[in-house]
Each structure stands twice: as C-alpha cells, then as structure tokens.
Amino acid sequence: MESQDLKRAGLKATLPRLKILRFLEESDQRHMSAEEVYKALLEAGEEVGLATIYRVLTQFEAAGLVTRHHFDEGHSVFELNLGEHHDHIVCVRCGRVDEFVDEVIEARQHRIAEEKGYEMTDHALYIYGVCPECRKAGGRRTRAEGRG
Amino acid sequence: MESQDLKRAGLKATLPRLKILRFLEESDQRHMSAEEVYKALLEAGEEVGLATIYRVLTQFEAAGLVTRHHFDEGHSVFELNLGEHHDHIVCVRCGRVDEFVDEVIEARQHRIAEEKGYEMTDHALYIYGVCPECRKAGGRRTRAEGRG
C-alpha cells in the first residue's frame, strides 16, 4: 500500500500525493516532467493542480522517493527511485532515454572527488547522442547536436 | 585580436560581441550565467542589453566558442572553450566549480554509447559534493545535498 511508503518517507498520505506516487509507479515512462505528470493525470480523470504536482515532486525528491534530472531541455524531469543507481543516455533527436550502469565510471568518480578533497554527495552523467532508430531514419538535426 | 576570432567563427565583429568575448577571456571566473555576464559588464561600465547577452552567448555556443552547462541550478552557465575537454565537480554548498579529465571515463562513455547503438554527440558529467573549504567550515546544508 502506497500510503505506507509515504508515511515511511515522513509525508502525510494525502490523496494528491497518493495519485502522483501511484501514477509514477504504474507509468511505463520512467522519466517525466511535472507538466507531463499533470496532463497524464488529467487524462486519467485525476485532477491535481499543477502547483501541487511541483510541490509534491519536490517533496518526493527531498524524501528520496524520486530523482530530479536536468537534461538539456530547460525543464526538470523526475524519475521514481527504485533503489538501483544508474546513469542516462539521451537521444538528441527524439528525446528517448536509455539507462546504464558502469562500475568503472562509478569508481573513478569517487576517486576523483576524493583526490580533489570533495565529499561526494551525488553525480549526474548524461551521454547525448543519436539513438539507433533515429540513425536509421536519418534527417533533420536539433540544436543540441554537436557542441562541447 | 578578438575580432579575428569572431570572423573566423563566422560572426561579424560587432562591439557587443567583442565586449562579451573579451570579458569571458579576461574574467577569472570560468563559469558564468548570462545574468552574471550582464552585471559584470555593467559594473565595468560596458552596457550591453541582457537579450543581446543571451543571443550572443547562444551564437558563441553554436560557433563552438563557448560551452553551455546545465548544473543543478535552474539556469545555464557558459564557459569559454579553450580546446581541452573536461568535466566538472561542483560544490553544493558554495557553488565552486573544479574541473577534471579522466581518460578512463571518457573511453567507457564511448564504449557504452556504441554498445547501445547510439552515435554519441556529446556528454555531460557533473560530480556534486562538498568542497574542502566548506567541509572545514561545516554547517548548513542546501537542498541539493544527498539524493540520487
């Protein structure tokens, strides 16, 4: 029961929070913006104010239930936290997101933070590229392609 | 002479562009938001409209003169491109930014993209942590600390 998850996270089990959490769990999309959650809930007949979506997602983040990502898009995307850490590879054409884990990279990051004297709290690794489907499709390119 | 750099980049050597480029080169801060560039130029007595700063920085990015970063802050920061690629480690308390290069991580990223069938165009790696000075200082924490 999700209300238990919420209480365990220190949050009152209110209806909007339950709807949002349930939706994140049931959605097949793992990465969603606040707006997307809002619209999807609307379509499902569940009305939750957009401001509430933002507030709740921010609380979920603070509680460790979700992770907030800043892809190169100008808005945040949220992802339900399922325990296992992973990084992301994002298609610059269609926006598709794949996940991966690489122990070598993880280890090097920790070592680098240590060498610099930092106490590492978090990290974000995004690889940008053109996904297999878009490569086949060929064609038009986005502003995000090819910089740094 | 900077006007040559601009022309080489395919940009007319206008006064605002020169001021901005010069400022980026002379500033001791390597990572600056549009707003920061704007204010710094103002203080230096150089008036350039904020909209122009945004336009010019975006053009510089397209021309490869600067790189745009999306740290966990809600706005873009720009960095003059000096040729050598590097990644960043950002202090979640004071905002300090250090740079590093790790060939092993670079190589693994390419391999991962390849395995997933992506044609890699770019990547962003940010390590977040508490820098040596802030660790000594101890104390209050920011929202950004401890998730993922």
Add this chain to the structure above:
DNA sequence: ATGTATGCAAAACATTTGCACCTGG
C-alpha cells in the same frame, strides 16, 4: 480540532522574440 496540504491565480525567474533603430563592412 488543528496543523498541513491543496487549488487557484498571481508572482517570480530564465530565456526568447517582435520590431524600430543603429552599425559594420
């Protein structure tokens, strides 16, 4: 009850754009 959460509308930001005017080549 009562402290918190929500909804709505307004505010706050970061960034972009329309348009009349200015400027570099």
Add this chain to the structure above:
DNA sequence: CCAGGTGCAAATGTTTTGCATACAT
C-alpha cells in the same frame, strides 16, 4: 547602402508563492 545586429519591452515557458479553503489524523 543594406543585411544583419542591437535594445527595449512584451511574450513565453517553467517553477514558486500567497492565501483562503479543504483534509488527514
């Protein structure tokens, strides 16, 4: 001269906030 650049103000898109009302415990 003239295409392209700039400034300003208004528009946009995202996220936050103030406040009166509704809710969980």
